[in-house]
Amino acid sequence: MRFQEFEEHWEELILNDAVLMSSGGTPSMQRPEYWGGNIPFISASSMHDTVISNSHQYITIEGLKSGSKLIKKGNLLLLVRGSMLWKQIPICYNKVDVAFNQDVKGIVANDKTTSLFLLYWFKSKEAILKDMVTSTGIGAGKFDSNSLLSLSLLLPNKSEQSKISKTLWLIDERIQTQNKIIEELNVLKAAVTKRIFSGKLKFTDNRGNDFPKWEWKKLEDIGEFSGGGTPASSNSSFWSGNIPWISSSDLSENDIHSINITRFITESAIINSATKLFAAPVILIVSRVGVGKVAYSEKNLCTSQDFLNMHKFSCNGLFLTYLLSIEMKKAASSTQGTSIKGISSMEIKLKHIFLPCIAEQNKIADFLDTLDKKVDAESRVLQKLILQKQYLLQHLFI
Template sequence: MVNNIAHNKYPASVQHGKPRLSPLKEGWRTVKIGDLVTEINRPVEMKDEEIYTLVTAKRSRGGIVKRENLKGKDIAVKSQFYIREGDFLISKRQIVHGACGFVPKELDGAIVSNEYLVLNCTDIILPGFLDLLKETVYFQQICFHSSIGVHVEKMLFKVAQWYRWKINIPTIKEQEKIASFLGAIATRLTQLHRKQELLQTYKRGVMQKIFSQEIRFKQDDGSDFPDWQKKKLGELGSLLGGGTPRTSQSNHWIGNIPWISSSDIEEDSIYKVSITRFINEAAIKESATKIIPPKSILIVSRVGVGKIAVSEQELCTSQDFSNFTPNKGNIYFLAYWFLAYKKKLLSIAQGTSIKGFTIYDLSLLKIDFPHLKEQEKIANFLTAIDQKIEAVGQQIERMEQFKKGLLQKMFV
């Protein structure tokens, strides 16, 4: 295993902790991983003009998905193997990141190279139970500790070593009950994720129609609002950039003033800002960063161009931001306008390796500006959609934690 990487350098997809097997439960037994699976080899006789489907295993147990279709003559590695529905695949070079999963029906007959381990379950474990087992921290840890390499992105899975790890399993009958119960939770999670995706798609579509004025709101008495007017952003408020304290001065990061980077802003939401770092006044004086007043719109103008968030409190930002504090209009309307017109922000970005735009570029940006009361109606309408998306997100988080807790109790 890797032993020269600081633990805080591992990505979230890696579970590097020491595997600890839970005490044996009544009716369960301890077996080796190698007793649970058998290797399957179905060699492909490659034909130049035949078209083959290649797959990949997504990280964090994201499943087996199609990569591309290629003619045999265009596939560089000629040593390939057929996979069938229900096979369990492990990417030998990515398993430390959780790249494994069962082959779905639509990929039956696809092919993989010998970079993949193709497995079937023996008669002492159900596929549905193995599907749960792969989600456990213990399973992820034994995969990590069965891999060797000098860098987490270049580790190689040692199959024989992995086979020797032990695991506790119940009887087939109990496996069926556990898989059925947790499978129902997984189905519900899938439904919730789909609901969240549909709400997000609806939000993007309705924003486009609102800001193109295809959809207009009415006044409370049913009459039309006045026509929208063209305004330059610089006419509607003030703009401030950001900066990063010197990393050589570690004491700069001890303070009570929040400081955020572009990675602290979520895509497709104006309400989510993660604050994990704080700086002090000395750091502000010795860098280009400035204090951004409350009720400002944080606009990522370099790395991650187009991320938008409304800040409700005083804070500082990195140099990747051009921040806007409006003195006219509804701040949430303006934030949603930026979110809807991300392509417009991208269009003014310049550069080769890193594209971005300046405060000056932003000040010249023209915006269609409706009556204040119509701005409020638009902001309230879109906020209500965001609240529904957030509520579904909280349901997903609670259910995932519940599932994780059950798996933890079962195997640890």
């Protein structure tokens, strides 16, 4: 795939023909005068984004001179040692001058190419680079510098390089903007949800009148509870049906609508195990492994024994799921650092919650659901942009 205005052959080189690669270093942590300056200091923990403009660590001029390395803005930083290499290959473009540690290589392009073109060339070769990662012997991954510099590099003319890099840069900027939109929506939702369930944000009816006061209710008084189970994994016939079955890993931490259904069981599996088929709607409460997760299902399904599921409730199920999501996270955080594993079924059933009238429940549920749908819509836009970028990376580099 090429832009139609370009037809020239690409020049075949190796990476060493087009770059100067340098190593970094870390100033002594025992010398406070080396730290807290105004020079961003880059390590693996700073390399989660494509563009670097700051860091959580800064060093002074003295720290730089004592053992680190400065790379001028507009160049590249490649992680060459660290456990992150087993999952991804962090390669970043620095928009400001930065220092970097010994696990990172600074890469400066010569006049044959540009930093931005090389940035996306590296990203297009991620699968090849992952295969080049070897073990340090202590669990981390590493690159051999000579092997990196020997990689085959095909370069178009400077005009085509510019067209390719600018196209991908624009998509990256759009991805960055989209991530910010989603982040701001999630912050808004979290703030609004907290105000609603703390009673600081009040809703009124269609005539502008206040709703009745909220009342304390015990969970077991407003719904029925049942646990789940897991059919024998050794019996393959149990796992060849069409009845959805989920475990706690199939739920998301922060999205009550996210249920990743990938396993299906038979009626025989239900008969011969402790799992049960729950008729929708059902509130899925993880009480053991993965405690704190809550989801709302509008599909009939079965669950593992890590769930205590609430069904046949006498209130707005979506409202109750939003409320329980907050309450279960609080309960889960209170068990962290203790020997307590999960939350008992009795503790959940006897839990008291502050419940508004059904009309206000409906209003609150609709309001929060609208926010969730907006986040979901923006997330789909983000996913399309990511797929577009992946497609271009696979096809623009030959």
